[in-house]
Amino acid sequence: MEEPALLQHGRVALRVIHRRDADPLRSLLERNRQWLRRWEATHPSGRGAEPGSVSMRPTVRLLRRQLSLGSGVPFVVLHDGEVVGQLSVSEVSGGALQSAQLGYWVSEHVAGRGIAPIAVALAIDYLFHELGLHRVEICIRPENTASLRVVEKLGLRAEGRRDAYIHIDGAWRDHDCFAVTREESGGTLLGRLS
Template sequence: MSSSNIYLRKLEMKDASDLLELKLRNRNFYQQFEPIRDESHFTLEGQEREIATGIQGEANDQSYIFGVFMKETNELLGRIALTGIARGAFQNAYLGYFIDEIHNGKGYATEAVSRCVNYAFNEIGLHRIQAGVMPKNIPSIRVLEKAGFRHEGLAKKYLKINGTWEDHELFAITAE
């Protein structure tokens, strides 16, 4: 998947050190939007496990994990994933993403979300993608809105983020 600014590529083991560097650089910035993670997550082995889980998830059609890369430099700018894939009558996945803080506000997240949605609908045959965002995360809400997601409601105490059960605004997009 490519575009004028970025491209998505499934993460591979060779990306583990770049992914670790990205997460360490953004750890404080994103902690307010993330679950509390064990320190082992912030190691090379932790990132290799995450990538291996993504590879295994794809093999089982349960998840697809991509790196968001700058086209000109091949720099890893972020991560985007389709997880919790349900087939049958649902054909649904959950979407999660983040972009390096220094690249926020440049349209890369919106572009990555649009490319990932296109992949989900046209390459792996999903019908619906949903995402949950904390109400205070206005930039992420704008990303989903610009990518064509519709607001579906508020889920109270939806996920445990940074040690607290947080409400999340729910968004979805369907293939239509």
């Protein structure tokens, strides 16, 4: 998969993750430990380090590998040029499916400023118009009111609950699934925020 150019709207941008982002992301995750812990994936065996407690270099390498294989598109979220979060497109499928899943987080110090909805809209518009995908899905824990507001602002369709879907913060957690198709997007999701 070809690396996308910078995606930007106003003060918010998405840029493909690079090795130089490993240290800023580790630092950001460490500072946001309490803010993010409830939403982060964990290994069911209890193995694995907390994000931010170890080097992010292996994670960045893995994400870059997914990009080269065409199975994912890893972005950092920028606000005024500063790394303030991460947005990952995963499970990119071609063939008859033409779909992807999307996950994201932003630092607590910029939460509530409309950064996440813009970042998500930029990513989905890219997936529909540049990669030609048909459907994008976002799964969110029902307790995550901030992320639920993002999909509400963008008008994504609720598809129902997936019980015990992902191992998060030490247990199997339910997630509500939201989706949008290219036809439903009306041309641009970014336009829904205007």
